[in-house]
Amino acid sequence: MKRFFMKRKNLIVSTVLILCLILSTFALAQQESEENPHKVKNVILMIPDGMTIAHTSLARWYQDGESLAMDEIACGLIRTHSANNPITDSAPAATAYATGFKTQNRYLSIYPEMVSMPGVGQVDEKDFYKPIVTILEAAKKAGKSTGLVFTCQFPHATPAAFASHSDNRNDYENIAEQMVYNQVDVVFGGGYKYIDKNQRKDKEDLARYLKENGFFVTPSWYEAKNFYGQKIWGLFAQDAMHYDFDRNGSGEPSLAEMTQKAIQLLSKNKNGFFLMVEGSEIDWASHANDPVGVISDVLAFDRAVKVALEFAKSRNDTAVIIASDHSNGGMSIGNYSTKYDTAMLNDFLKYIKKAKRTGAGIEELLGNNRTDENIKKIVSEYYGVDNLTQDEINAIKNAKTGELNYVLGPIISKRSNLGWTTNGHTGEDVVLYAYHPNNYIPRGLIDNTEVCDYMAEILGIDLGSFNENAYISNIDLEEKGYNVSIDTSNPSNVQLVISKENKTYIIPQNKNVVLAGSTQYRLKYVSVYIPTAKRFFVSSEVENLIK
Structure with missing residues (x-):
């Protein structure tokens, strides 16, 4: 009898504890909801690279005046200039969306040293070239899954701005290595040769690194569409993929198919996800003044928009933002x-x-x-x-x-x-499109940096706190009394060497590791070398390792 009452007492205590836990969790969720009533779990950012109003107008006429999927959520305009030019290139434009900061042309998610446009704040000299934590990197640190979908090669400017840092957008090999070590959960697009050791100049086997870290790596869409795990790099062309009109017989998926599969995989994470989808080659067709290419890939992008909106509207925790990075071609x-x-x-x-x-x-x-x-x-x-x-x-x-x-x-x-007026970019405003389950969307004319601010707000991510102490440079370390040198003896694998007492720490560029003899430590962020400035930036917690 005594044992029975003891069991009953334990059951009552356990039940009370469980109820308390449920109530406290509910109270916490309610408090969080009250503090940020517009918060969502998932954000899908869609970038139709180079798309203008003329492009969407022609696309509608091509389909006999039928509306585009994106039309119903048009809500404003975006100013697109970079830190130093009225006409931006794709690298600083994507950087603004990825980080909330303007940088100069050619730069990817690093602070500029040149600021000349009105209204753009000057950067302290000590922060020139310093990497800026992106919303994708912050979302991953916050426990969310992350994804990039595109039709260009993956180290190209727009996807690269979300998962790498460089002063040269054309430095594909180094950018690719950073993106791999950033371990984006789902990557779909082109550019397999940039992870293939046989095609890389430095012979780095990035495909093997991904596989060793739990990723499924494939050049086959058949294999990718039948994958149901959570971490995958599907690169379906050696370099860029085909325009949508030219895909027939290539074995390549459409942008809509890749978007749908990415959402399916990313949405398995109970903490939510951040996904960037780019209609990459609208821009390339515009550079060529090719209206057939424009129609091909505007419509392909719009079909991907339809997929994203259908997912978002089927639930109450997902926002979709569509924003071209700049205009291109001066089409009329x-x-x-x-x-x-x-x-x-x-x-x-x-x-x-x-x-x-x-x-x-x-x-x-x-x-x-x-x-x-x-x-x-x-x-x-x-x-x-x-x-x-x-x-x-x-x-x-x-x-x-x-x-x-x-x-x-x-x-x-x-x-x-x-x-057409040019084979290059142009500087006029572009259209902003946005969907939020509670209709909390930006309206009117906004700056491209405010797109990132909005996404961070609704995701509940404080980007400022991530950036505050994320990176430290070789100069900072020298000023703190460390013996520091940059080893450039192998240009394909530049290393920061830190010596203290009898210990030597080696930090390779583009990776997130520290080597101390036979011991390897992992860092929060990838290391970045800026050769033109001879600055090497490393994740700031390295100081704790070498103390």
């Missing part, structure tokens, strides 16, 4: 020769609607067979153009490898009454 519906009071819709769409491939796709079809007859045959079959001039045929014949779209794009644009 109508050019100098257009008589707009008599021009009919078919005058703009006749050839574009007949197009089955982009300019890049036509180049693949032509191969080395650029005879007059084959050029006329292919262009007639895939573009419906039967009246090429001899000058146009010669231009196609003599186009450099990889640049035929720069010839075919203007040929189609001229016949379609479309104007």
